[in-house]
Amino acid sequence: MVLWTSNLTKRFGGVTAVDSVDFSLERGELCSVIGPNGAGKTTFFNLLTGVLEPTAGSIEFAPARDGGVGGTDGSDSPNGRIDITDAQPHETALMGLHRSYQITNIFPTVSVLENVRVAAQAHRGSDSWQFWRNVNAFDDHYAEAEAILDRIGLTEYADRTAQNLSHGEKRNLEIGIALAGDPDVLLLDEPTAGVSSEDVGQVTDIIEDVAADHAVMLIEHNMDVVMGISDRIAVLNRGELIADGDPETVRNSEAVQRAYLGGYDGTEETPDGDDTATGVSA
Ligand SMILES: Nc1ncnc2c1ncn2[C@@H]1O[C@H](COP(=O)(O)OP(=O)(O)OP(=O)(O)O)[C@@H](O)[C@H]1O
Numbered sequence: 001m002v003l004w005t006s007n008l009t010k011r012f013g014g015v016t017a018v019d020s021v022d023f024s025l026e027r028g029e030l031c032s033v034i035g036p037n038g039a040g041k042t043t044f045f046n047l048l049t050g051v052l053e054p055t056a057g058s059i060e061f062a063p064a065r066d067g068g069v070g071g072t073d074g075s076d077s078p079n080g081r082i083d084i085t086d087a088q089p090h091e092t093a094l095m096g097l098h099r100s101y102q103i104t105n106i107f108p109t110v111s112v113l114e115n116v117r118v119a120a121q122a123h124r125g126s127d128s129w130q131f132w133r134n135v136n137a138f139d140d141h142y143a144e145a146e147a148i149l150d151r152i153g154l155t156e157y158a159d160r161t162a163q164n165l166s167h168g169e170k171r172n173l174e175i176g177i178a179l180a181g182d183p184d185v186l187l188l189d190e191p192t193a194g195v196s197s198e199d200v201g202q203v204t205d206i207i208e209d210v211a212a213d214h215a216v217m218l219i220e221h222n223m224d225v226v227m228g229i230s231d232r233i234a235v236l237n238r239g240e241l242i243a244d245g246d247p248e249t250v251r252n253s254e255a256v257q258r259a260y261l262g263g264y265d266g267t268e269e270t271p272d273g274d275d276t277a278t279g280v281s282a
């Protein structure tokens with residue numbers, strides 16, 4: 001396991017955007033977070049990455065790398081789990097929990113290669129030990145950026161300014177920028193939003209490739225994408241985790257079907273009174 005939440009809750013005034021969520025993520029798992037509009041998906045990501053502070057509950061993270069920056073008290077726990085409940089976004093990013101925002105982290109007038117190179121430098125530059133040890137760090141950042149461009153299929157556009165990429169290519173560049181931070185967990189926010197249907201496959205191929213050696217969480221509205229690439233799907237509705245399982249389990253969940261039809265009020269019972277038979281805890 002790499003990430004855990006316990007009783008994670010966020011309230012905005014009278015609205016409980018995330019409601020007592022117990023969740024954990026395996027290393028190497030590709031987990032989609034879905035739910036109707038306003039279900040709490042973005043808030044959940046914002047809590048995980050430290051953009052928002054929880055009202056209640058806790059978040060723990062187990063970075064794979066040696067010499068992680070530690071918890072907010074500066075100490076690693078003996079079992080490798082660090083309490084990141086109160087960590088700031090730059091701290092969670094340094095530890096290896098990376099969020100890609102919808103294109104907003106791309107420098108539009110800079111080349112594709114430079115976009116990734118700067119991200120690699122920003123990450124490596126934070127590690128002063130490595131900086132002093134390696135006098136060729138600058139070349140290393142280029143080499144790393146070139147390897148990432150190869151992985152995200154943008155080598156031939158390395159010198160193109162980022163603003164001249166197609167929307168789908170920009171989404172891939174965004175993943176490349178996140179990869180330059182050497183993440184353990186990559187959180188992707190609607191990676192196929194705005195991508196033409198013919199380019200969606202290209203984006204999902206890259207996500208699946210990245211998921212081979214990273215844990216990936218994605219918020220995604222395209223159900224074909226979700227059902228096609230997820231190992232696991234977590235479903236939020238009105239802040240509650242109403243289902244969490246493999247695509248087949250979630251597809252067959254009555255609670256999920258009700259939530260998407262708009263009839264779910266979080267208190268109904270199924271006709272047989274037992275949602276757990278479908279792997280759903282409503
Ligand atoms: N900063 C905020 N202040 C007040 N209420 C908020 C704030 N952010 C989110 N909310 C509310 O919390 C609930 C969950 O919102 P959130 O954006 O997390 O849902 P979502 O599942 O990401 O929705 P969508 O799919 O529409 O983007 C909504 O009722 C929303 O109005």
